[in-house]
Amino acid sequence: MPLPDNGAPWPPRQWAPALAEMAVDDAWYSGDPKRLATVYRGQAQRSDGRRRLWGRDRTPVPGRRENRLHIPMPADVARKSASLLFGESPRLTVSDTTLQGRLDELLDEHADRVLLEAAEVSAALGGVYLVAAWDAEIGPRPLLTSVHADAALPEFRYGRMVAVTFWEELERTGATVLRRLERHERGRIEHGLYLGTPDNLGRTVPLTEHPTTAAVVDSLGPSGTVETGIGQLTAAYWPNIGPNRVHRGSPLGRSDLQGPARDLCDALDETWSSWMRDIRLARARLIVPAGYLRDRGPGQGAAFDEDREVWATLDIPPTEAGAGITMNQFAIRVEEHKATSDALVRQIVEAAGYSPSTFGLDGGPAATATEVEARAHDSMVTRKAKVRYASPALADITEALLQLDHALGFSTLTPERPAVAFGPAVAEDPTSTAQTLSLLAQAQAISTETKVRTVHPDWDADDVAAEVQRIHAETGQAVPDPAPDFVS
Structure with a gap:
């Protein structure tokens, strides 16, 4: 199937609902108050967007700042998701x-950074695309890149992607877009x-x-396309996690913010905005009679501090009882x-889908990795589910990189x-590991090879065997039995 025909609506109608959903997630992930206001004001005409903090019409007033405060909780969730997946780089191995x-x-x-950033975007938007590319000026090798989910139109068959079209807006001049x-x-x-x-x-x-x-013109083949040779x-x-609850049956993954999380984020922003409003209103202000102010002269009014510490004037003679300086300060509902x-x-x-302890909400003393995983049970379950969605995509794109490497003559x-x-997700405490291995060794319930594999899980068989030999040589276990073979 070729590229779209001239005059096609953009975005394509079948993908408009999903892209609109991603636009909301993107606004929350960006943390930009202007983008949040734009998204929800656009929904105010057809939904309850007007009742949301960011959907209310706030006509700009010269000299007055925006009083709505955004707390970057959506970005924190996406960042935490990425760190849980790629706290350590995944290991991809071949025979x-x-x-x-x-x-x-x-x-x-560089590829590690691409994967870490892709994991964060995937959590925010519901998915991301890993793409193999190459550029002779960069070097004789294929490159791992990524494209965000809101810049792609995939085609699926039986739940598997068979083609995808990426797009990029290069220029926009008035109503003209390239x-x-x-x-x-x-x-x-x-x-x-x-x-x-x-x-x-x-x-x-x-x-x-x-x-x-x-x-790319010089790379085009006789058919007018770039032939990959594979x-x-x-x-x-790479879907973040499934299923997509808003678009049931869709092969697209769902964002970590899908569902009630967005409404809760809006309520969190409203809570903090109210808190900051209490602080602004609680600034101490002085109410004084007019006679306490300095007269600037006929028609010039009376002078007051530029920080408005003197808030208002009362037309009360300063000699009248109770008409002196009065301080006004409201309580802050902390x-x-x-x-x-x-x-x-x-x-x-x-x-x-995460545990509160993952975000530091349940404090406590220092714990071992086992205890941390127990506290963060929900986070570990969510992480394992995301690993199942990420692994096939990583294997697919890595296989494509190796095939391109061969087809392009780089290897x-x-x-x-x-x-x-x-x-x-959580590194085991070395002290705890050493104590466990020591107890197992005292019980003669573990071999030297197993101990080495436990301490160095990333080593291959040759490295483990060499380390076992060194340990046996240093401890005298490699000395042959001096007694001759005895045959009864």
């Missing part, structure tokens, strides 16, 4: 040791440049009309606001599909 060395080169520190489209199919990548409007794709223009697309898709969809805020944060965390090694293993 061939030479190929493993090449794979380690491809999945370097878009770049990049369609990935098995064996090829097609590029297109369209000049249209905000809600219409418009017409195709030559790729040479913009530097971004002009760079039978696998050069993009993989405990009420704090209790409400803490309860809302807890509900947001639990609605997203002569035969590619294979890697195995994916995620590290523990």
